[in-house]
Amino acid sequence: MTLRVQILKDKLSQSLGLPFQELLPESAIKQAISELKIKYKKRLFDPIITLWAFLSQVLDTDKSCHNAVSKIIAHLAEEEVEIPSSDTSGYCQARARLPEKLLEKLFNSSAKNLEEQMTEDHLWYGRNIKVIDGSTVSMPDTVENQKEYPQPSSQKPGCGFPIAKIGVIFSLVTGAAVALCIDVLNTHDIKLARKLYSFLKPNDVLLGDRAFCAYADIVTITKLGCDAVFRKHQSRTTTMRKGKIVGDCDKLVTWHKPKRCPKGLSKDEFDALPQSITVREIYYYIVIPGFRTARVSLITTLLDKSTYSTLEVIGLYGKRWDVELDLRHLKTTLGMDILRCKTPSMVRKEIHVYLLAYNLLRSLMWQAGTTYNTPPLRLSLQGTRHHLINFIDKLEAVTLQKRRRIYRTLLKVIVHKPVPDRPARTEPRARKRRPKAYPSMTKPRHELRKQLQTA
Known part of the structure; x- marks a missing residue:
């Protein structure tokens, strides 16, 4: 168990953790855990790995827990360690154990x-x-x-x-x-x-x-x-x-x-x-x-x-x-408009993780903009997310020196196409693509099912 946890921490800190190391390094997470006096058992999904997996989950276009667990399995697949179960219950329980205050x-x-x-x-x-x-x-x-x-x-x-x-x-x-x-x-x-x-x-x-x-x-x-x-x-x-x-x-x-x-x-x-x-x-x-x-x-x-x-x-x-x-x-780019968690406590945690991921993307845009003399607010947040996701696999499998070079390349491509400044831009408030012609629900789903069965 200890070996698997250390492998995951190393890989996550080298890939997802690298762009955010100034704002959210492992030491900062440990310090927050210590200040809040949070106690936890030694298990695969400890607070640090769970948090990194949660961040990866909200940044991805596929936000399912199954996809998040699959990434963890993929990180361990090339190592000579026991592969965890693909069942999501362990990860979901670990997310529920994360304190809101943390x-x-x-x-x-x-x-x-x-x-x-x-x-x-x-x-x-x-x-x-x-x-x-x-x-x-x-x-x-x-x-x-x-x-x-x-x-x-x-x-x-x-x-x-x-x-x-x-x-x-x-x-x-x-x-x-x-x-x-x-x-x-x-x-x-x-x-x-x-x-x-x-x-x-x-x-x-x-x-x-x-x-x-x-x-x-x-x-x-x-x-x-x-x-x-x-x-x-x-x-x-x-x-x-x-x-x-x-x-x-x-x-x-x-x-x-x-x-x-x-x-x-x-x-x-x-x-x-x-x-x-x-x-x-x-x-x-x-x-x-x-x-x-x-x-x-x-x-x-x-x-x-x-x-x-x-x-x-x-x-x-x-x-x-x-x-x-x-x-x-x-709400639209990162997908916070429709949350996925089924309890109020987890909903609040999900919102905080979304805003944490948003701030970390903003920090990456800030570093790219200040490094290459481009206004950070003129950079595309969606483009930054795409580049980050595509570069993560490259960052985790190379030496330290090469990793730094790839990271500099990441910053350079983020500022490659800044969003144009278009003041007073006007567009009609109308949609061209028609939605599917399904009626809206006016009765609970179980009542509609009964109607279908008796029809």
């Missing part, structure tokens, strides 16, 4: 380590920009998942899937996810955001859409020593007759404390809010054909117009769209 800690560490590689040249006026947004993920229709993350109330029982709401903060510089919150579907984005503000650091600037533009939240962000740039909530009217005009379509306005305590705030939190705050309001027009929004009103706590000009703030908010692309990478 995966959460490793995810947070991956984001922190990547951000430490940023320099002053990467910042916006010396400020680190973070972007926040919410989304949803679905999961298998099991009793446990339905109880923890109920399906939409508009769907009939047995005809829908459990859905979880996630809130994520991304770094605008690296593209990495830096904070995560998971809750039920009917949770408002702002409730998720209030659980994520603790991950902000002094001098950060937070971008968000109008769902986050609330009086209490702007106060909270400024108390943390940070600033915010949000789109103004639709419930607030826009007029240039009030406030101090500081430029074209740019003014300072005073917001007063709400008369009633908003939902989601305790009475003590509401009482602690100041009676008024001063914010800066900027509005502008979008005249690009095909864009849904014609007029945008921004609210920001960046009050100094001489330092943060109107055009610079507008340009900064224009980059908020990057968070939509980051979420698309997670």
Whole structure:
């Protein structure tokens, strides 16, 4: 058993582990296990091998447990050791033994380590920009998942899937996810955001859409020593007759404390809010054909117009769209949109592993971009994943010197075809390929089976 474990650790660290050795080396995993005081038995699927196999599983296009176990068997096939069973129960039990806190800690560490590689040249006026947004993920229709993350109330029982709401903060510089919150579907984005503000650091600037533009939240962000740039909530009217005009379509306005305590705030939190705050309001027009929004009103706590000009703030908010692309990478490119685990605990673990794998890919893109003087955000995450998967087999079967040369080649091919910058690109929101003409389920599957049997 000990020999097989060591062989797997060597092979995985040389192949899958090599590109991520700066952010997730074996020593970092062991340190996290030690800090959390996690005890485990000596078996083939110990926490380190299980984690590497889990990462490999979410990075692959075939995300089945059978494929993950098959890779482990293939790693051991050429060695003179006993081959493990192809049954997936041992691996699935090992994944279930992984503590959620361990995966959460490793995810947070991956984001922190990547951000430490940023320099002053990467910042916006010396400020680190973070972007926040919410989304949803679905999961298998099991009793446990339905109880923890109920399906939409508009769907009939047995005809829908459990859905979880996630809130994520991304770094605008690296593209990495830096904070995560998971809750039920009917949770408002702002409730998720209030659980994520603790991950902000002094001098950060937070971008968000109008769902986050609330009086209490702007106060909270400024108390943390940070600033915010949000789109103004639709419930607030826009007029240039009030406030101090500081430029074209740019003014300072005073917001007063709400008369009633908003939902989601305790009475003590509401009482602690100041009676008024001063914010800066900027509005502008979008005249690009095909864009849904014609007029945008921004609210920001960046009050100094001489330092943060109107055009610079507008340009900064224009980059908020990057968070939509980051979420698309997670859900569509990596396949997190539809999860596979059948219990709420495993669902949360799967989400954390997806975000950990996403951050590790971002770290590989960052290293490739900084090595070959290409903006890391202009690199293709899908292309990076393809190159990584194709290079893994080559990395594990060569000498150390040759492995380093192959790794340098990997970085070079990642930057070979950067994604073109296409501002104001417009495409019709329509699909050409028609879906199959199957009807949607309006009854549980067991009732439909009975109809077929009696027909």
